[in-house]
Amino acid sequence: MLELKQMNRAVIVGHKNIFEETVDALHKSNLFQIEDFNEDKSGLHIGRPFENVDAVSKKLIKIRSIASLLGVEDAESKKQSKSAVLSSLDDTLEKLDAELDVKTEKKSQLEAEIKEIDSLKKELLPFSNISLDLDLYRGYEHLSVFTGYVDDNVESAVSKITSSYEIFYDAKEGTIVLFVAKEKSDEVTGLLADYGFREIRVPQISGMPAQALSEITSKEAGLIKQIESIDAEIESLKDKYADFILASNELLSIEAQKSEAPLRVATSESTFMIDGWVPEEDFPKLEQIVKTATNGRAFVSKQEMTKGDENVVPIEYDNPKAATPFQEIMDLYARPKYKELDPTLLIFISFPLFYGMILGDIGYALILLALALGIKKAVSSEAIKPLMNVLIYCQISTLIFGVLYGEFMGFPLASLTSHGETVAGLIPGFATMDLFASPIGGEMITYPVHRTHLVMTLIVFTALLGLIHINIGYMLGFINENRKHGMSAAIMEKGSWIVIELGLLLAILGYAAVLPAATTYAGVVVFLVGFVMLLKGEGIKGPIELPSLLSNSLSYTRIIAVGLSSIYIASTVNLIAFEMIWEPGTPIGGATIGAIIVFLAGHALNTVLSIIAPGLHSLRLQYVEFFGKFYEGGGRKYNPFGYIRKYTEE
Amino acid sequence: MATETLTAMDPAGLKAIGAGLAVGLTGIASGIAEKDIGSAAIGAMAENESLFGKGLILTVIPETIVIFGLVVALLING
Numbered sequence: 184m185l186e187l188k189q190m191n192r193a194v195i196v197g198h199k200n201i202f203e204e205t206v207d208a209l210h211k212s213n214l215f216q217i218e219d220f221n222e223d224k225s226g227l228h229i230g231r232p233f234e235n236v237d238a239v240s241k242k243l244i245k246i247r248s249i250a251s252l253l254g255v256e257d258a259e260s261k262k263q264s265k266s267a268v269l270s271s272l273d274d275t276l277e278k279l280d281a282e283l284d285v286k287t288e289k290k291s292q293l294e295a296e297i298k299e300i301d302s303l304k305k306e307l308l309p310f311s312n313i314s315l316d317l318d319l320y321r322g323y324e325h326l327s328v329f330t331g332y333v334d335d336n337v338e339s340a341v342s343k344i345t346s347s348y349e350i351f352y353d354a355k356e357g358t359i360v361l362f363v364a365k366e367k368s369d370e371v372t373g374l375l376a377d378y379g380f381r382e383i384r385v386p387q388i389s390g391m392p393a394q395a396l397s398e399i400t401s402k403e404a405g406l407i408k409q410i411e412s413i414d415a416e417i418e419s420l421k422d423k424y425a426d427f428i429l430a431s432n433e434l435l436s437i438e439a440q441k442s443e444a445p446l447r448v449a450t451s452e453s454t455f456m457i458d459g460w461v462p463e464e465d466f467p468k469l470e471q472i473v474k475t476a477t478n479g480r481a482f483v484s485k486q487e488m489t490k491g492d493e494n495v496v497p498i499e500y501d502n503p504k505a506a507t508p509f510q511e512i513m514d515l516y517a518r519p520k521y522k523e524l525d526p527t528l529l530i531f532i533s534f535p536l537f538y539g540m541i542l543g544d545i546g547y548a549l550i551l552l553a554l555a556l557g558i559k560k561a562v563s564s565e566a567i568k569p570l571m572n573v574l575i576y577c578q579i580s581t582l583i584f585g586v587l588y589g590e591f592m593g594f595p596l597a598s599l600t601s602h603g604e605t606v607a608g609l610i611p612g613f614a615t616m617d618l619f620a621s622p623i624g625g626e627m628i629t630y631p632v633h634r635t636h637l638v639m640t641l642i643v644f645t646a647l648l649g650l651i652h653i654n655i656g657y658m659l660g661f662i663n664e665n666r667k668h669g670m671s672a673a674i675m676e677k678g679s680w681i682v683i684e685l686g687l688l689l690a691i692l693g694y695a696a697v698l699p700a701a702t703t704y705a706g707v708v709v710f711l712v713g714f715v716m717l718l719k720g721e722g723i724k725g726p727i728e729l730p731s732l733l734s735n736s737l738s739y740t741r742i743i744a745v746g747l748s749s750i751y752i753a754s755t756v757n758l759i760a761f762e763m764i765w766e767p768g769t770p771i772g773g774a775t776i777g778a779i780i781v782f783l784a785g786h787a788l789n790t791v792l793s794i795i796a797p798g799l800h801s802l803r804l805q806y807v808e809f810f811g812k813f814y815e816g817g818g819r820k821y822n823p824f825g826y827i828r829k830y831t832e833e
Numbered sequence: 834m835a836t837e838t839l840t841a842m843d844p845a846g847l848k849a850i851g852a853g854l855a856v857g858l859t860g861i862a863s864g865i866a867e868k869d870i871g872s873a874a875i876g877a878m879a880e881n882e883s884l885f886g887k888g889l890i891l892t893v894i895p896e897t898i899v900i901f902g903l904v905v906a907l908l909i910n911g
Contacts, residue, residue, distance in 0.1 A: 515885065748903065800893075802890075803893045
């Protein structure tokens with residue numbers, strides 16, 4: 184319990200002619216994490232990749248580019264047999280590549296044509312309202328042609344210069360086409376400049392502009408249709424070959440991994456040495472696998488773990504299956520170091536506990552439970568599943584506390600009588616029962632627990648709960664410190680906190696006259712002893728952190744505070760919907776619909792908040808208040824040499 | 834003689850104002866503290882996504898201020 188998997192450092196040595204077999208066996212076993220070899224002065228060299236590496240990576244690049252072109256995504260599909268895929272791989276790949284090449288080439292050709300048409304269209308547009316054949320714009324010896332935009336109609340001004348002219352003016356676009364005799368062209372140029380003339384090019388085609396425009400527009404539509412049909416063909420290629428692409432990508436990735444393995448391994452002229460890590464429990468299995476694959480010609484040996492090794496050991500969790508989703512929460516912070524305790528099991532208990540205590544509502548628990556189960560079923564992603572499992576655990580806890588608190592969507596289930604006034608509950612005839620008087624604030628503990636009427640008691644209770652949680656943290660810190668730096672460091676750094684708390688407790692009990700007055704002095708002495716120990720253990724940092732004892736345990740009052748805010752939001756929504764807008768019992772009408780809308784929208788909002796607020800606050804209590812007492816983290820993930828096949832099988 | 838109107842402060846009202854101030858002011862304080870940490874945390878996450886966990890924790894640390902405010906407000910009304 185609370186331990187990580189024990190790891191062994193192992194070295195596999197053999198002759199180079201069994202190198203491939205060994206790598207193959209290691210890859211298949213998926214147990215051994217290779218430690219990369221860095222060349223040093225030992226005379227050993229990094230190995231050369233296996234011969235097939237070029238061919239494999241070429242094919243891999245091809246298949247990946249095809250996959251990204253077709254937009255093939257990971258999907259669940261039937262596993263295909265390795266040999267079947269391998270035998271057809273080259274042919275199918277070539278065929279697919281050729282087919283796709285033709286299609287993409289055609290497509291890019293069409294796209295280029297569309298681009299050309301677009302620019303021609305832009306050129307034609309200014310002339311569209313001038314019905315003059317485009318051939319008539321050019322090829323004159325004694326005429327100058329001006330085509331362009333002007334700010335105003337220039338006809339009257341031109342007529343003053345010369346009487347032999349021909350002008351077309353489109354007021355809407357501001358385009359003019361002006362023909363004048365060549366000898367007048369300089370004068371006309373000067374005149375046009377005054378009217379803000381900007382020349383435009385005449386498109387190099389013939390025919391009427393308007394007609395040409397409509398022709399190319401219909402041509403463009405045809406091209407777009409062609410592109411669409413090519414896209415559909417590509418899409419059908421994708422459907423046809425998706426399984427093949429996924430499977431061959433997997434196979435080739437595996438081959439590439441294997442072929443490149445020598446780059447991580449030390450070799451001499453005729454031997455190889457693979458250095459790495461294997462879980463202790465799997466060492467015999469690894470030995471067996473390597474022996475069988477090489478007829479006992481490769482040698483597996485266990486290495487002594489050095490101090491330096493402890494910082495680089497890959498870390499693998501060792502938790503019961505039920506608690507594994509919470510490893511995700513650990514990884515979000517940091518993996519434990521090799522010698523540290525793994526608190527996953529404690530998080531497995533305390534995270535849903537705090538979450539449930541904060542939310543504690545049957546209605547929200549059921550909604551979120553259904554949501555989590557639905558998402559878990561609908562989404563196949565491996566990243567989402569553990570988070571949904573965490574959410575499910577949290578909702579079970581919420582449901583239990585919901586029954587304890589007797590709350591349903593912010594409505595109390597039981598009726599409550601206080602100060603002579605009775606507030607009705609959701610279940611008729613279910614009245615709150617008094618159990619016993621709380622020692623704090625003159626409040627009465629009841630079933631169901633009405634959090635709104637037990638604020639004082641619950642504040643003190645949650646702070647005490649926090650104190651317990653923090654002290655568990657100190658105890659874990661004690662064990663961690665003992666492992667890392669020995670017993671005396673553990674007593675000084677972590678034990679001192681417990682001594683200080685004990686001193687404070689004695690002093691307070693003495694002061695409050697629960698115990699004889701002399702205990703006050705004893706408490707002060709114990710406190711001072713603890714203080715000195717802390718000073719010795721942590722240096723000046725220790726006393727500075729002393730007030731955190733108070734602030735950390737008060738921080739747990741968020742369990743009641745955040746919970747109350749959630750109740751108030753829910754009951755405010757209920758109040759607005761079912762008292763202000765429409766009161767049950769009054770005639771049903773438009774107001775009823777309004778009330779229902781407010782009710783649904785308000786609770787939808789609060790449901791979202793019900794994941795975020797309790798989740799974040801519960802998480803924070805673990806990360807800041809709890810982990811701060813013992814946890815360091817920063818371990819490396821155990822990532823064995825191998826591949827988890829999804830689309831193929833041996 | 835002019836009549837002097839005596840206005841008595843309603844203690845319940847004063848309590849409500851006090852509670853409101855406790856939550857409101859601490860809320861502002863949390864916000865001011867979190868804005869700097871939050872933007873720095875996002876910046877760090879842009880460089881290295883694995884810092885999400887640490888960034889989240891650092892960002893919600895000042896949340897304690899408003900929680901204390903909320904607790905004080907509850908105590909005032911309790």
